[in-house]
Amino acid sequence: MDIWSKQKRSEVMSRIRGKNTKPEMILRSQLFKRGFRFRVNKKDLPGKPDIVLPKYQTAIFVHGCFWHYHKDCREGRIPSTNTKFWKEKLERNIAKDEKNVEALKLKGWNVVVVWECEIENKLEETLIDLTKRIKS
Ligand SMILES: [Zn+2]
Known part of the structure; x- marks a missing residue:
């Protein structure tokens, strides 16, 4: 059942390992630089948000495009084998x-989803937008 090339597989596997993935680290350090203080992987909140800013009552999810089935994204695609x-798996993820x-x-939280492709491809824009949404 090898649906990915070797390179793609190791890329995907490194994302499955989840926590501290690269785009998430980039986002964290950029937020920190901009003066935001936060907690990470808060387990007592629904879905364990990746970044939590208590001061702004804001929870941020950094979503991998494949696993969270990013719409209109090159990575958010159902593999052509085992379709x-x-x-079903990806739709379950979305529902969750x-x-x-x-x-x-x-619970009164402001929730923001940031996609990995946004961090990888248009970081500045993403940060401007995110900052607005944190403070709104
Ligand atoms: Zn994407």
Whole structure:
């Protein structure tokens, strides 16, 4: 069931390992530079948001485009083999994400999702937008 090239596989596997993935680290250090102080991987909140800014009651998720099925994104695609399996799996992930966002909002949190491709491809823009959304 080898659906990826070797390179793609190791890329994906390194993302599965999850915490402290590169785009997330980039985002953290940029936020820190801009004076934001935060907690990471807060386990007592729905969905364990990647970055939490208590002062702004804001929770940030850094979503991998493949695993969270980023719409209109090159990485957010269902693999062409084992399509049914992947489609169901990725749709479950999305449903879980939506549930977590709702639960956080009910608790009064401002929730922001940042996609890895945004951090990788347009960091400045993403940070400007994110800063606005943190403070709103
Ligand atoms: Zn994406």
